[in-house]
Amino acid sequence: xxxxxxxxxxxxxxxxxxxxxxxxxxxxxxxxxxxxxxxxxxxxxxxxxxxxxxxxxxxxxxxxxxxxxxxxxxxxxxxxxxxxxxxxxxxxxxxxxxxxxxxxxxxxxxxxxxxxxxxxxxxxxxxxxxxxxxxxxxxxxxxxxxxxxxxxxxxxxxxxxxxxxxxxxxxxxxxxxxxxxxxxxxxxxxxxxxxxxxxxxxxxxxxxxxxxxxxxxxxxxxxxxxxxxxxxxxxxxxxxxxxxxxxxxxxxxxxxxxxxxxxxxxxxxxxxxxxxxxxxxxxxxxxxxxxxx
Numbered sequence: 001x002x003x004x005x006x007x008x009x010x011x012x013x014x015x016x017x018x019x020x021x022x023x024x025x026x027x028x029x030x031x032x033x034x035x036x037x038x039x040x041x042x043x044x045x046x047x048x049x050x051x052x053x054x055x056x057x058x059x060x061x062x063x064x065x066x067x068x069x070x071x072x073x074x075x076x077x078x079x080x081x082x083x084x085x086x087x088x089x090x091x092x093x094x095x096x097x098x099x100x101x102x103x104x105x106x107x108x109x110x111x112x113x114x115x116x117x118x119x120x121x122x123x124x125x126x127x128x129x130x131x132x133x134x135x136x137x138x139x140x141x142x143x144x145x146x147x148x149x150x151x152x153x154x155x156x157x158x159x160x161x162x163x164x165x166x167x168x169x170x171x172x173x174x175x176x177x178x179x180x181x182x183x184x185x186x187x188x189x190x191x192x193x194x195x196x197x198x199x200x201x202x203x204x205x206x207x208x209x210x211x212x213x214x215x216x217x218x219x220x221x222x223x224x225x226x227x228x229x230x231x232x233x234x235x236x237x238x239x240x241x242x243x244x245x246x247x248x249x250x251x252x253x254x255x256x257x258x259x260x261x262x263x264x265x266x267x268x269x270x271x272x273x274x275x276x277x278x279x280x281x282x283x284x285x286x287x288x289x290x291x292x293x
Contacts, residue, residue, distance in 0.1 A: 045125040047095035049105035138167040156203025163246040247271035249279035
């Protein structure tokens with residue numbers, strides 16, 4: 001994978017890539033006669049308040065993830081509004097948000113777009129997405145899901161539920177630096193709570209991929225040394241390969257997102273769950289978008 005290095009506002013860059021894909025997606029469903037049969041839905045599972053706001057102080061939980069600059073408070077802002085402004089429009093919009101304050105803000109945003117079919121749900125995203133995927137009639141529905149979490153909130157089981165639909169395209173913001181790399185401790189394996197979180201997010205055994213053991217002679221006999229061998233690149237490759245194990249097609253060039261100090265924090269990934277022909281087209285469009293701008 002080639003690292004995408006850039007300065008400036010990475011949030012805007014991320015949203016612009018997703019926006020371009022949404023425009024291409026809805027245009028296909030407008031102009032293609034066979035595609036018009038399907039009802040389209042856009043799902044934002046961590047919708048935030050629907051607007052962007054820069055602050056000079058970090059968000060309350062920024063310290064937990066090691067984000068201590070103003071980037072911390074901007075990365076979920078604006079995704080709902082961005083999607084609603086896409087033309088052609090989706091048939092339906094589903095915004096999921098846990099915070100009552102942000103739900104209220106989303107309801108105010110929905111007032112600006114009267115006439116659209118907008119559903120706002122206050123819920124835990126993983127639980128709701130898994131239920132939604134299981135209950136939808138995918139014979140005549142298609143969707144794009146945007147998972148834009150703050151940190152390590154997305155469960156692997158949620159990605160599996162999306163993949164099983166065979167009808168959803170996924171944009172996933174994976175916390176390669178801000179979450180996973182920080183939990184992969186140096187000199188020893190992570191403590192049990194962190195290890196359980198990594199397994200929940202990655203969905204499989206990860207220790208052999210990211211750690212090695214060697215013996216080192218000492219005055220008191222051989223000592224077992226644990227070495228972390230997980231680079232940003234290795235973590236990113238591991239996760240993209242995991243996506244390939246459940247989705248029909250996965251973009252080969254996920255986008256590296258860096259904060260204002262040029263530290264890698266997220267990887268913007270794309271995966272398509274549809275049949276081979278449809279998924280191939282979706283990934284081609286996504287790869288073009290991820291590789292440009």
